[in-house]
Amino acid sequence: MTIKTAIHKATTLLSESCPRPQFEAQLLLAHFLGQDRIYLTLHDNKEIEDLEAFWQLIERRSNHEPYEYIVGKVSFYDIELFINEGVLIPRPETEILIDKVSKIIETQNIQSMAEIGVGSGAISIVLARKFPHLQIIATDLYEAPLKLAQKNIKHFGLENITLIQSNLMDNVSQKVDLVVSNPPYIAEGFKLEKNVEAYEPSTALFGGRVGDELLKQIILDTHKRGVKYLACEMGYDQKAPLSSFMDAHAISNYSFYQDLAGLDRGFVVEFD
Secondary structure: OEHHHHHHHHHHHOOOOOOOHHHHHHHHHHHHHOOOHHHHHHOOOOEOOOOHHHHHHHHHHHOOOOHHHHHOEEEEOOEEEEOOOOOOOOOOOHHHHHHHHHHHHHHHOOOEEEEEOOOOOHHHHHHHHHOOOOEEEEEEOOHHHHHHHHHHHHHOOOOOEEEEEOOOOOOOOOOOOEEEEOOOOEEOOOOOOHHHHOOOOHHHOEEEOOOOHHHHHHHHHHHHOOOOEEEEEOOOOOHHHHHHHHHHOOOOOEEEEEOOOOOEEEEEEEOO
16 A cells, blocks of 8 residues: 555544544654655655554544554644653643743742642743753642653753652642642533543543632642742633632732633732
8 A cells, every 4th residue: 555545544534533634644654654744745655564553543543542642742832742641631722821931930030930730741841941940849649640751851851850749739848939830620520522531631631610629729829838929721711710719818919811712721920
């Protein structure tokens, strides 16, 4: 079978499971062959054999398994990270959170930071690479993300990130200037897309009955510890309840930001 024919067949098989079936067919074939997509275009009449393993990849994607879990890697910000099941796949929206945090670090001369819910390590690793002076403590409640984050940290040779298994910051004794988090913030029972619901960890998605329970706990905990800055990602419908919550707790210096779709996506707090 030629490369061109294999892509055509794979595109048909993926037509009902992903929005860009031809593109993903090309990506998976390139991954299978250990080549890039340009190679496929330049050699589209090349005969390829022993495609059984490739069709297994296509079957996994046709069953809505995320592409990133299939290939074991995810592109995020300016890096590529290892990823596996049991750990949330980093989203492009979280890159905006990193830009917001980067501005705080630069303008306020931040020296230490804590990340709550490290996941794959995406946020901490990008920031550690951008700011080598920054000392980062990254926590997670579960072993799977901590193990993967350690693998990614080692891959980039970073020495300014310390991982701690902890619920929020319960096991963090060090004082930090800034807290960053992309915690679970989806309300229980909210219907998710099949590729998310069936494969990604619910513990990294659902934040409680309403969804903002963990965000509120992080706000209170950060404030109580005397941390100066807090930046969090949140759900698109949580601006009003979180505004009311902060007003009720005499937290006045906060602002919200939007994602590229114009949806409310996060907030930044400067505590008094």
